[in-house]
Amino acid sequence: MLDHLPALIAFLKVDQCYVYGNRLHFSWFGIDPASLAGRHIRDVIGEDAYQVLKPGYEKALSGQDSIFMGEVPFANGGKRFIHGTAVPLFSDSNVVEGILLLTTDLTEQKLIEKALDATTLRSQTVLDTAVDGIVTIDDKGIIQSCNTSLQKQFGYSANELIGQSVNILMPSPHRENHDRYLQRYLNTGEKRIIGIGREVTGKRKDGSEFPMELSVGEFMENGRYFFTGFARDITDRKRAEHEARTRLNELAHVTRQSAMGDLASGIAHEINQPLTAIVTMAQAMLRSLRSDKLDSAMVESTLEKIARQGVRSSTIINQMREFISKGNIEESAPHNIDVIISNVLQLLEHEIDSNKIRVNARLHSGRIIINVNRIQIEQVVMNLVQNAIDAMADVPRERILTINTSEPQQDIPYVEVSIEDNGSGLPDEHERIFEPFFSTKINGMGQGLSICRSIIESHGGTLSAFPNYANGTVFSFTLPTEPAENRK
């Protein structure tokens, strides 16, 4: 019977020599159990193992039970992790006659345990070193576990979190509603965040909030749902995005400012002309008055002229003020594109004249009304015309600027505007001209066309460029003619 037990069993006399050993001795040590009797245990298990176990044997021989658990370097069989019991055997006269050894091999179990430990440890390490915060909750929203990153992100310790509802990590109104969200999911199976991931706001222990990207996975254990949330703090990314946007806005402003600068010198000239006229006429009148050569007819006609010049300067100033006022203040309103183009051409009249450019304005849009932010569209037209003027600066042939607007047609829901020059033409990297910071001009910031395109696109239109028939470039943009609310 003892032979079939899955344990090594031995009876030793007080001299630690075998009386009996069971069959397992053969598989452990390769020794026939029949030949064990009378052999010292040291010879059977090997010197190394004996040194480890000897104190146990001696303890048993002294009359006390002894238990050993640990790794033992056995002869022949190699190292084994064992649980060994040494029990003294007493004679009738209560004298120790020998010891009973019962040894179980736990090596395999131990290996499994070790392996398990390692896996757990590794997983925990992975979880804790993950940049993302990780939290697991049950189907009631109660936090089961969380990693180090999550604790850092939210400023709680694991102890403060585990056992609490996960809603303490959320700001209102999610804090109050989270239980309902969970319940709804469990009832309907409708996934709003699980497996999708979205940007949400987290709330730290100190009450501060931060943007995070949350993705949620689910798993089932013992028939219950559990959810694991992965939270990534995107404060930095948000800040970078915000900065980039601010920078672009600033640049748009700067571009506008520099365009304004160019324009301002033109306008300064424009205003200076009527002022010069006024000053000079007044000087002439004074001189005539002092030399008594002033007659009332002359006074009348001169004063009329002076008044006209005054009105002219104030008109120029008003036009300028309208142009300078920021584009985004004005909302979209019904306008006619031909009128907008004419206004811009008027503003740039001096520039066009002094560059000796012939303008062919074929404005055919009739009374079509488009819903646009006038200032922005003016800026686009001004920018494109200015580009055309610049492109023709070094052209020896006659410089011609052609502006077309399309005739209204029944089934075409947009108006098309083309601005053509016969200048130096497009660079090789054709499409790049619309990229921010791409410029072919020495002092160009590369903002103009990229801003133009975003303005046109924000109006639901398109802006493109292609080479003109013989020389130069055509810029063409469209603007929808239907009211904004009918679009989409």
Added chain:
Amino acid sequence: MKQQARVYIVDDDSGVRDGLQMLFESAGHTVSAFSTAEKFLQCYEPGAPCCLVLDLRMPGFSGLQLQELLARQELPPPIIFLTGHGNVPAAVKALKAGAMDFFQKPVINEQQLLDRVNEAIRQDCEARAEAIKREDFKQLLEQLTPREMEVMERVCEGEANKVIGIELGISERTVELHRAHMMKKLGVHSVAELIHFRDSFRDL
């Protein structure tokens, strides 16, 4: 002479043009005003003394281009530039190319402008008078024979007839004859007069 002088105004702005015309007329000038350089060139009389008041920046033919064109003439008219914006490089260019002066619009001190216009007209009249003198003198010189020219040069250098005769390989008597003819043709009566005459020609 001043009464015949004319002030030409070229400015693309009708208001400015009107104002300047009134101003110069109030100072007693005869004024012609034009909106472009091309129109001015159609009416410009090179023969009469004048002063040009030009806008630097004009559509079409610019003030500087007009100046360049007029500079090729034998008697370039004096030019005073007006400019609406402090365009320093263009102003420097204009002055280097011989402009009389340069004013910024509006001209705050119109008396200064009027003074400069008067000065310009005075200089133009002088230049024209000199030119006439030079033309007369040229005609006189052309009447001299090559030999008489040689003699004149040497007389002006202060050489004695005898020396001139040796240099030119002719007799002193012949030198005296050439000299008498030359003085008569030029209408001078003494060596001092002759030298003055020649020097003033050189200065022209």
